[in-house]
Amino acid sequence: MGPRTFRCWGAAAACVVAVAPLAMAATYVQEVSADTPDAWWRLGETSGTTASDATGNGENGTYTNGPSLGVPGAVAGDTAAGLDGIDDYVAIPNFPYRYGNTGSFTVEAWFQTTTGGVIFGYQNTPAFAIPGEYVPALYVDTAGLLRGKFWNLPQIITTAAVNDGVWHHVVIAVSGAGQQTMYLDGAVVGTSSGTLDRLSMTYAQFGTGYTAAWQGGNGGWYSFNGAIDEAAFYGHALSSSRVQAHYLAATAGVEVPEPRVLGLLAIVVAGAAAAVRGRTPTGR
Numbered sequence: 278m279g280p281r282t283f284r285c286w287g288a289a290a291a292c293v294v295a296v297a298p299l300a301m302a303a304t305y306v307q308e309v310s311a312d313t314p315d316a317w318w319r320l321g322e323t324s325g326t327t328a329s330d331a332t333g334n335g336e337n338g339t340y341t342n343g344p345s346l347g348v349p350g351a352v353a354g355d356t357a358a359g360l361d362g363i364d365d366y367v368a369i370p371n372f373p374y375r376y377g378n379t380g381s382f383t384v385e386a387w388f389q390t391t392t393g394g395v396i397f398g399y400q401n402t403p404a405f406a407i408p409g410e411y412v413p414a415l416y417v418d419t420a421g422l423l424r425g426k427f428w429n430l431p432q433i434i435t436t437a438a439v440n441d442g443v444w445h446h447v448v449i450a451v452s453g454a455g456q457q458t459m460y461l462d463g464a465v466v467g468t469s470s471g472t473l474d475r476l477s478m479t480y481a482q483f484g485t486g487y488t489a490a491w492q493g494g495n496g497g498w499y500s501f502n503g504a505i506d507e508a509a510f511y512g513h514a515l516s517s518s519r520v521q522a523h524y525l526a527a528t529a530g531v532e533v534p535e536p537r538v539l540g541l542l543a544i545v546v547a548g549a550a551a552a553v554r555g556r557t558p559t560g561r
């Protein structure tokens with residue numbers, strides 16, 4: 278965020294509220310937009326069943342079985358979807374099936390939970406049927422560890438639990454050469470290589486996935502209990518520096534502003550106070 282020029286005609290508090298949150302929220306939007314996602318579900322709706330695709334590509338999702346909309350989100354200025362851990366999910370068009378067995382792609386999401394569940398899953402039936410082919414691609418297992426895998430590359434698992442109730446950023450970037458890298462909060466968790474195979478898995482959703490015979494699952498549909506936010510797919514593998522940029526842009530919005538920004542606000546407050554005393558407007 279560069280220096281900003283604005284005028285302050287009234288009470289100082291109004292100036293502070295108007296400037297800080299808007300500028301920080303825009304930063305995350307700018308970072309994601311710079312990487313041209315194929316679909317981006319901000320999950321910021323407060324009513325209805327449509328999870329709009331923010332890219333303009335028309336890849337809208339569907340809130341299914343009553344997620345709680347409008348809950349606090351991972352990024353300042355936009356809300357998230359709360360999921361009940363029973364049957365709530367967000368159905369999306371057929372990602373990652375469309376990328377085939379040699380395409381590069383990336384899935385991204387933010388999640389918050391004190392228990393666990395599947396963040397993103399895909400399979401050959403709609404959710405809650407009994408699929409013959411299924412992959413809980415991204416889930417917080419019953420021990421609280423984060424697991425990530427696109428079929429059929431070796432699963433990547435965190436060493437520390439992530440079900441601590443705070444927002445986490447997760448990304449899996451897949452290269453067409455059969456390599457996947459999982460990132461947690463902007464840092465690499467691990468990389469694994471193998472052969473990518475989409476099989477016939479044309480259904481996908483955020484918030485639940487089938488886990489029969491998968492380690493750390495519940496043996497069936499393992500629904501996510503918590504909140505999911507800012508889900509996106511990209512038609513290329515995000516680099517580590519871009520993943521980190523996304524993470525940092527979002528977390529900057531919930532931390533104390535930089536000293537430079539505080540200094541600017543202090544000048545505004547002083548100027549506004551002077552204006553009130555002198556009955557004349559002032560600006561910087």
Ligand SMILES: [Ca+2]
Pocket residue numbers: 319320321350351352355356357506507
């Ligand atoms: Ca959001």
Ligand SMILES: [Ca+2]
Pocket residue numbers: 342343344361363364365
């Ligand atoms: Ca429900």
